[in-house]
Amino acid sequence: MTRATTPGTDPAGGGAVAPSPGAAVSVRALRRTFRTGGRRRGADTGERVALQGIDLDIAEGEVHGLLGPNGAGKTTLCKILSTVLLPSSGSVHVLGHDVAADPGAVRPLIGIVFGGERGLYDRLTARQNLVYWASLYGMSGRRLATRSAELLEQLGLGAHADDRVERFSRGMKQRLHLARGLVHDPQVVLLDEPTAGMDPVSAHGFRDLVTGLRAEGRTVLVTTHDMGEAEAICDRVTLINRGTVVASATPAELGAWVAESERVVARDVPPGVLARLTGLMDVEVVPADAQGLTVLRVGPGGDTSAVLQLLVGAGVRELSTSQPGLEEVYLRLIGRRGMEVSR
Structure with missing residues (x-):
């Protein structure tokens, strides 16, 4: 059982807790x-x-x-x-x-x-x-x-x-x-x-x-x-x-905390190339959306240049790279725990 504590006091018994200035x-x-x-x-x-x-x-x-x-x-x-x-x-x-x-x-x-x-x-x-x-x-x-x-x-x-x-x-x-x-x-x-x-x-x-x-x-x-x-x-x-x-x-x-990762967005990636990308170290492939855009998250153990070379060699011409946004940070820090219902 949780030890009863008076609201507005330090649970360690230190008395009232003052608010932070400002x-x-x-x-x-x-x-x-x-x-x-x-x-x-x-x-x-x-x-x-x-x-x-x-x-x-x-x-x-x-x-x-x-x-x-x-x-x-x-x-x-x-x-x-x-x-x-x-x-x-x-x-x-x-x-x-x-x-x-x-x-x-x-x-x-x-x-x-x-x-x-x-x-x-x-x-x-x-x-x-x-x-x-x-x-x-x-x-x-x-x-x-x-x-x-x-x-x-x-x-x-x-x-x-x-x-x-x-x-x-x-x-x-x-x-x-x-x-x-x-x-x-x-x-x-x-x-x-x-x-x-x-x-x-x-x-x-x-x-x-x-x-x-x-x-x-x-x-x-x-x-x-x-x-x-x-x-x-x-x-x-x-x-x-x-x-x-x-x-x-x-x-x-928050984005800087995972800045060692990179985000690669490519349009119309051939299925065979997707399979090869999935096999690369520390590369996560998000399936293409309705506009044909595929997102690849390259972690610190991955090689972004290898990903880009593979895509360009397969004839993919629409490419962009960026640092992870807040959504990537959220998924990285909370991950699939967010899919579990707390009871």
């Missing part, structure tokens, strides 16, 4: 467990560990990506940051306030933006949705009306402010989600899979909105499975798997 979010030795089994007599009442010893700092004004497979602990961490869940042990501070000891001080400072269809009332208009959510934060009168109108205009929904949400496209709903999360002017914004299900045009527009949040000085935490999205908008990313941090750095720094 950090909007400071997480230390965070652990969260859940009881398993039913309530009936004789049922298994063991523990499942969702987070085990997480350490994480997010600087003020930073866009930080949280990446990991299903069951990695991303949602649990966001629920703790938003005071929905308490830590089992360790400490979490948001702008200097302990989420366990002082949740009332934390809640006005954070905005939560969900992906998908959750959290909106389809039979209400966009303006009515914002008025409802703003009233929960104690806003009223002219301040509420002005803030709602400003956000709807800023997010491109001004012309649809009095339309029912049930008529909105997926991209419009996501913009309204963002307006709802910003209506009380939070300093820290949690984006939970913000572009899930969006078409590419809407997703690109949403990334521009996140860039705007950074320009306003807000701190943004984004949970996502989209490697391209994380690489495009995040100042730093944290890879999490099975409740532990695998790595935390800028996308470029």
Whole structure:
């Protein structure tokens, strides 16, 4: 059994843990467990560990990506940051306030933006949705009306402010989600899979909105499975798997960790040549996509020049090489563990 520890304290018994200076979010030795089994007599009442010893700092004004497979602990961490869940042990501070000891001080400072269809009332208009959510934060009168109108205009929904949400496209709903999360002017914004299900045009527009949040000085935490999205908008990313941090750095720094590897992309590689490439040392071949592009990952034990010579000798004329991107880093560090479902 896990030794009981007061939330917001050092599990080693060292007393209260102070947040890191300059950090909007400071997480230390965070652990969260859940009881398993039913309530009936004789049922298994063991523990499942969702987070085990997480350490994480997010600087003020930073866009930080949280990446990991299903069951990695991303949602649990966001629920703790938003005071929905308490830590089992360790400490979490948001702008200097302990989420366990002082949740009332934390809640006005954070905005939560969900992906998908959750959290909106389809039979209400966009303006009515914002008025409802703003009233929960104690806003009223002219301040509420002005803030709602400003956000709807800023997010491109001004012309649809009095339309029912049930008529909105997926991209419009996501913009309204963002307006709802910003209506009380939070300093820290949690984006939970913000572009899930969006078409590419809407997703690109949403990334521009996140860039705007950074320009306003807000701190943004984004949970996502989209490697391209994380690489495009995040100042730093944290890879999490099975409740532990695998790595935390800028996308470029993570790429440098596996920079000894190279990525070769070739078009229309003959099947016989693919078989020969697969036999080369430390060369991983990703089957061609719908456009006929084959990706080859050449590890530190491989020979990129040998790969290129083989391709050119076989008549392949469309070739390019590059350093690995965030997706390759993710697969290298987490690997097939990301395909396993945590229990």
